[in-house]
Amino acid sequence: MTQQAEFNQGLIDFLQSSPSPAHAVKAMVRQLEQAGYQALNEGDEWQLEPSQGYWTTRGDRSLVAFRLGDKPVAEGGVRMIGAHTDSPCLKVKPKAELLRQGCLQLGVEVYGGVLMHPWFDRDLSLAGQVHFRDETGKLTAALLDVAKPIAIIPSLAIHLNREANKSSEINAQLHLPPILGLATDDHSGDNAKTSPALVFRCLLADWLRDEGHSVGEVVDYDLCFYDTQPPALVGLNQEFISSARLDNLLSCYTGLQALLAADTLATDSPQAATSLLVCNDHEEVGSASAIGAEGPFLESVLRRLGGEEQKYQRMMARSMLISCDNAHAIHPNYADKHDENHGPKINAGPVIKVNANQRYATSSETSALFTSFCDMAKVPYQHFVVRSDMGCGSTIGPIAATKLGVRVVDVGAPQWSMHSIRETAGTQDAWYLAQALQAFISTWDGQ
Structure with missing residues (x-):
């Protein structure tokens, strides 16, 4: 080499x-x-x-x-x-959980001058910093990279927007929240641990525990979505790097x-x-x-x-x-x-x-x-x-x-x-x- x-x-x-x-x-x-x-x-x-x-x-x-x-x-x-x-990326809001039409979504804020259209139909994951209290109550921080695809922002079918290839405006508040999955009984009800307002923090705590951290309660985070497709050499002679x-x-x-x-x-x-x-x-x-x-x-x-x-x-x-x-x-x-x-x-x-x-x-x-x-x-x-x-x-x-x-x-x-x-x-x-x-x-x- x-x-x-x-x-x-x-x-x-x-x-x-x-x-x-x-x-x-x-x-x-x-x-x-x-x-x-x-x-x-x-x-x-x-x-x-x-x-x-x-x-x-x-x-x-x-x-x-x-x-x-x-x-x-x-x-x-x-x-x-x-x-x-x-x-430029999509950052997760502090109170991010959304339950819409039977889907669990996360509200996001556009960070920087994002070219929005390419974010649709991508296999997305999450990464960044999480601040939490450990089981003794001490406030600490850790890096988190979920690594696996956990979300997607589906495009609207062209049958429902015939002008999509001519002009397709994206509303960041309405059209960009990624879908994490279908809502289940665990995402509703009176149980505080599974209420919509705590679902995401519970997920974060579980992911951090999987990485060996002692997590009592997730307090805050700075997390962004990213595309899980890895970098690649592209072109007939691999003259490009795409990432x-x-x-x-x-x-x-x-x-x-x-x-x-x-x-x-x-x-x-x-x-x-x-x-x-x-x-x-x-x-x-x-x-x-x-x-x-x-x-x-x-x-x-x-x-x-x-x-x-x-x-x-x-x-x-x-x-x-x-x-x-x-x-x-x-x-x-x-x-x-x-x-x-x-x-x-x-x-x-x-x-x-x-x-x-x-x-x-x-x-x-x-x-x-x-x-x-x-x-x-x-x-x-x-x-x-x-x-x-x-x-x-x-x-x-x-x-x-x-x-x-x-x-x-x-x-x-x-x-x-x-x-x-x-x-x-x-x-x-x-x-x-x-x-x-x-x-x-x-x-x-x-x-």
Whole structure:
């Protein structure tokens, strides 16, 4: 198996093991610990050693990992890679149980800019965090992945909506609650344990007990539905990877592999500079939270690294962040949705994203720097600019640039079907991006 094939298999395994942001962070922590990175608690005083790797989390859904260089951070700056752990999905409401027409359903809230139609007729499961009291009354938390298909959102037959292929509006409140099964006598009546208001929490408690947890009472949860179809290599020559959550777990995985690989590839050793990976939750809903990119998580870590204000400012002046978030590949059936000179192609290299209105933080300087990293790694690169008559999405890049005053370039692997329940990217592009990121971490001198 080639290095690229091993890389893609690792990506597939990571996607499969990460049905929620908390699971993605857990999977990344596992790899960091295997590489010798040590855990840090934000509530403790940090004693950091040169050349040692560390990681810390917030809310178990956002992660910062870094390896200190031998060079003082005020002199070498920090080489940063940023991504996000969340993806658009359907989240379960606090009081979710619905009994309608003899069916047990769960009410859901749309998280982020979900492309709704593809969620119908999929085999769905649940994953995320559950907070519960154990049998002694102690409040604790655990990750849950039900793994098996437990729900479905059936489409309405075309016989009952003859205009479905022309125009089919989806009402998130009425049309998206998944069906878990048919209501039974256990789901009604006066028994408190089987009343509709407690059915779901009883199910959660049973699933957690099956995983070895001592559960007295489920108190709350942060759970999302996901498609149980596993990732796959697709195409006559397996040139595509098809999976849920490529936006943006592909970038999380790619950034992590670049960080780990660059540990042994630094070309300016023994004066290696500090390298860092940040993966935030809540990007898909604006990043405004304690664990999102607009919150203080990354800055608080950087200030600990920088020390007193003068050194911190010198460090930031020598730092750069590559914001990695997948880009829109040109769709052969909808080519007119792209600017004719800026239509990135699958398997043609990472995409530099540019927007004059600062929806992306790329500048001509940071774009030129990134192209040099691609040249060093001998990988191709592309540019994306949205059509002038269309709106433009955004990333954590402009947020980081605004909060930190750091140089930022927005890049990403090209993909199709962004924000669908199942997305498609190229089997070469994540590898290309990883090579460029490794060149950045291993060679950039902070100038």
